[in-house]
Amino acid sequence: MAQHGSTHGSHSGHGGGHGSLKEYVIGFALSIILTIIPLLVVMNGWLHGTAAIIVLLGTAALQFAVQLLFFMHLREEKGPRYNLMTLILGLIVVITVVIGSLWIMANNPMY
Amino acid sequence: MLDKIKEFASWFFVTGDPLIYGADIAIALTTAAIIFVLTYFKKWKWLWREWLTTVDHKRVGIMYIIASLLMLFRGGVDALLMRTQLAFPDMQFLSPEHYNQVFTTHGVIMILFMAMPLMFGLFNIAVPLQIGARDVAFPFLNSLSFWLFFMGAMLFNMSFVIGGSADAGWLSYPPLSEMTGSPGVGQDFYIWGIQISGIGSLMTGINFIVTIVKMRAPGMTWSKIPMFTWSVLSSCITIIIAFPVLTVTLALLFLDRYLGAHFFTMDGGGNAMMYVNLIWMWGHPEVYIVVLPAFGIYSEIVSTFSKKRLFGYGSMVFAMMSISLMSYFTWLHHFFTMGSGANVNTFFAITTMIIAIPTGVKIFNWLFTMYRGRLTFSTPMLWSIAFIPCFVVGGMTGVMLSVAPADFQFHNSYFLIAHFHQVLIGGVAFGYFAGLYYWWPKMFGFKLNETLGKWAFWIWNIGFYVCFMPQYFVGLDGMTRRVSTYSWDTGWWGLNFTSTIGGFLMGIGFLFQVWQIAHSIKFMEKDTTGDPWNGRTLEWSIPSPAPLYNFATTPQVTERDDWWEEKERIAAGKAPKPQPVLEPIHMPKNSAIPFIQSVCWFAVGFGLVFHWLWIAIPGLLGVGITMLAHSFNYDTDYYIPVDEIIRTEEAARRSV
Numbered sequence A: 001m002a003q004h005g006s007t008h009g010s011h012s013g014h015g016g017g018h019g020s021l022k023e024y025v026i027g028f029a030l031s032i033i034l035t036i037i038p039l040l041v042v043m044n045g046w047l048h049g050t051a052a053i054i055v056l057l058g059t060a061a062l063q064f065a066v067q068l069l070f071f072m073h074l075r076e077e078k079g080p081r082y083n084l085m086t087l088i089l090g091l092i093v094v095i096t097v098v099i100g101s102l103w104i105m106a107n108n109p110m111y
Numbered sequence B: 001m002l003d004k005i006k007e008f009a010s011w012f013f014v015t016g017d018p019l020i021y022g023a024d025i026a027i028a029l030t031t032a033a034i035i036f037v038l039t040y041f042k043k044w045k046w047l048w049r050e051w052l053t054t055v056d057h058k059r060v061g062i063m064y065i066i067a068s069l070l071m072l073f074r075g076g077v078d079a080l081l082m083r084t085q086l087a088f089p090d091m092q093f094l095s096p097e098h099y100n101q102v103f104t105t106h107g108v109i110m111i112l113f114m115a116m117p118l119m120f121g122l123f124n125i126a127v128p129l130q131i132g133a134r135d136v137a138f139p140f141l142n143s144l145s146f147w148l149f150f151m152g153a154m155l156f157n158m159s160f161v162i163g164g165s166a167d168a169g170w171l172s173y174p175p176l177s178e179m180t181g182s183p184g185v186g187q188d189f190y191i192w193g194i195q196i197s198g199i200g201s202l203m204t205g206i207n208f209i210v211t212i213v214k215m216r217a218p219g220m221t222w223s224k225i226p227m228f229t230w231s232v233l234s235s236c237i238t239i240i241i242a243f244p245v246l247t248v249t250l251a252l253l254f255l256d257r258y259l260g261a262h263f264f265t266m267d268g269g270g271n272a273m274m275y276v277n278l279i280w281m282w283g284h285p286e287v288y289i290v291v292l293p294a295f296g297i298y299s300e301i302v303s304t305f306s307k308k309r310l311f312g313y314g315s316m317v318f319a320m321m322s323i324s325l326m327s328y329f330t331w332l333h334h335f336f337t338m339g340s341g342a343n344v345n346t347f348f349a350i351t352t353m354i355i356a357i358p359t360g361v362k363i364f365n366w367l368f369t370m371y372r373g374r375l376t377f378s379t380p381m382l383w384s385i386a387f388i389p390c391f392v393v394g395g396m397t398g399v400m401l402s403v404a405p406a407d408f409q410f411h412n413s414y415f416l417i418a419h420f421h422q423v424l425i426g427g428v429a430f431g432y433f434a435g436l437y438y439w440w441p442k443m444f445g446f447k448l449n450e451t452l453g454k455w456a457f458w459i460w461n462i463g464f465y466v467c468f469m470p471q472y473f474v475g476l477d478g479m480t481r482r483v484s485t486y487s488w489d490t491g492w493w494g495l496n497f498t499s500t501i502g503g504f505l506m507g508i509g510f511l512f513q514v515w516q517i518a519h520s521i522k523f524m525e526k527d528t529t530g531d532p533w534n535g536r537t538l539e540w541s542i543p544s545p546a547p548l549y550n551f552a553t554t555p556q557v558t559e560r561d562d563w564w565e566e567k568e569r570i571a572a573g574k575a576p577k578p579q580p581v582l583e584p585i586h587m588p589k590n591s592a593i594p595f596i597q598s599v600c601w602f603a604v605g606f607g608l609v610f611h612w613l614w615i616a617i618p619g620l621l622g623v624g625i626t627m628l629a630h631s632f633n634y635d636t637d638y639y640i641p642v643d644e645i646i647r648t649e650e651a652a653r654r655s656v
């Protein structure tokens, strides 16, 4: 494996760090805030109906972005764009799951 | 006190059925025998050092294969129990409750604990060798995947004698699988057995994607990757997009059962149909996860035994990759009858028909590869040839099922059963058998006996058609799946009886395979060349069985089918490729953590099944501690010195 370059395990050094401590702390704080907001909104009944749903979906989308930017290091890649390709694949999958289910269920008279 | 213990035992252990008592005795005897043999021959240490803690992909592969063959046996016995019950009208062999448990267990075991591990076993055996690598990308994770699968499978299998089996079908639709329909622990065994092994499957998917993307030998560009490796890549991509859906779905079902949530219940705002929707988002891709590698195996075998390059390499790659993505857009064809209206049904009917096109393309690739080839009919090739007509018929009945209005007639009938067994046995199982025969010499260093193999092959095949062709007709005649009995006036007796005969023929075919393996171990025909089939890809360029480090020096790839081209060059009198100088080889160290952590996961699952937190919580702690222990362990690798490599290589060559 020695000849195969830096593919195996952590010992081979990645060149260029994986974000700083500051970045991780900010990411951590943001994700906690983004979790607490929807929780408070729903548990305390601050918002109802569409407004509540919009807040829930909005914080969920932001949460997703925080994860990608602060923990998955989406901005930092070089070389073949595997991160971007997998992200696009992931988005296709997520959209299929969500839109597909909504569409199927909306057409179902039993539900 | 004694009464209390008695009461507990009669609830904890499954009682009241002679079959189960038989199984209890068999399990006790087998366990005692294993312990005795290991102790008598002082093999405990050997077992622990060489197998339980190994991270070598070849050994992990062998363990997968052994476990899956045992599961094939258990699933097969279940199948024969069902066929016996259905052999005559009004049979009194299995009670309806017991019949439900048997078909549920059969389905789960065959797909999740037989097909998947057999497939992972072949991945492990062949992929690193085909791409010229020393191991998979994450050997530790690989061993963890295996042990998680193993513990999940054991947990699921245990429900047969402890607590009672699941009986809500292999996909466990609610409300039947909710507390209201299945109050016992069987359903929880199902959930945790699948969850624990499912984490392993997901990790294997990731592991092999990284291995294939990152660890190929220098010079092996994308257009030179062997076809089996391509098929593994496509299958693994499908694994990582589909398995998380299964995990989440079963987690929600568990919350319903354990905490009284209402995701899929009939009351409290639950929606049982959402479960059907979600589980098939995994379920349909799953059938392609298992069949794509089989396509890869057929491609390797057909070109090896035709002594020709595979016809249409590019189209084959394109077909597999597009199937791997497309398989995510057809799931609704499993529940056309749920009634989501004409628009939805039409959309999914069309996607289903579209996916049949790349599948059809491949059949032509194989046929044109054989056309004007110099064919030899060894057992791997026989299974591959038999697959083609079988899959054509299975595919065509699949397209019939995809016609949504017609599916209202076929759905949940024996017609469907015949269809999916035809693709699963004729496509998946035949493919894995072919792969097993093909790579066996590479795994163990000896060939399997061809004569017994041919007997097994013919009996299996005849048995297959005798068993499943009548089921198409009895299905069209109105017999639905999952019925435990029928009456004389239905007129289904003849077809069912024929089908049962076929089932037992396949059982005999399996026995021939067992005999074949035993016979071949005894009268070993050693594979001294490392290349018994005159192969084309890199795994045949090294001795059989492969040395621990696989390749003494990393191969330099220049062509597709590199090993074949090298042999041609040598035959034409040209000089072989120059060998680079030997260097010390960097290898991963064995680790006990995967095994221990999986035992802890087993405890978590078992505790949650019985709502015994005093087992589940220590189990979870154990999982956490082992994870930490591994994180802080920096002593994970070592180097094999050059003189040891020279010694190993010389020993391998001496046996030539």
Ligand code: HEM
Residues within 6 Å of the ligand: B287, B288, B290, B291, B333, B334, B335, B352, B353, B355, B356, B359, B394, B395, B396, B398, B399, B401, B402, B407, B410, B411, B412, B416, B419, B420, B423, B424, B427, B428
């Ligand atoms: C040629 C491509 C294929 C087509 C067009 C196709 C189509 C279908 C359809 C429409 C159904 C649902 C029928 C119903 O519920 O009434 C079905 C069921 C099934 N198919 Fe396929 N299929 C194909 C290939 C495969 C393959 C390759 C496998 C496995 C390796 C497979 C395994 C299954 C299984 C397990 C079921 C049963 C699901 C259940 O329990 O209800 N199919 N197929």
Ligand SMILES: [Cu+2]
Residues within 6 Å of the ligand: B283, B284, B287, B330, B331, B333, B334
């Ligand atoms: Cu499907």
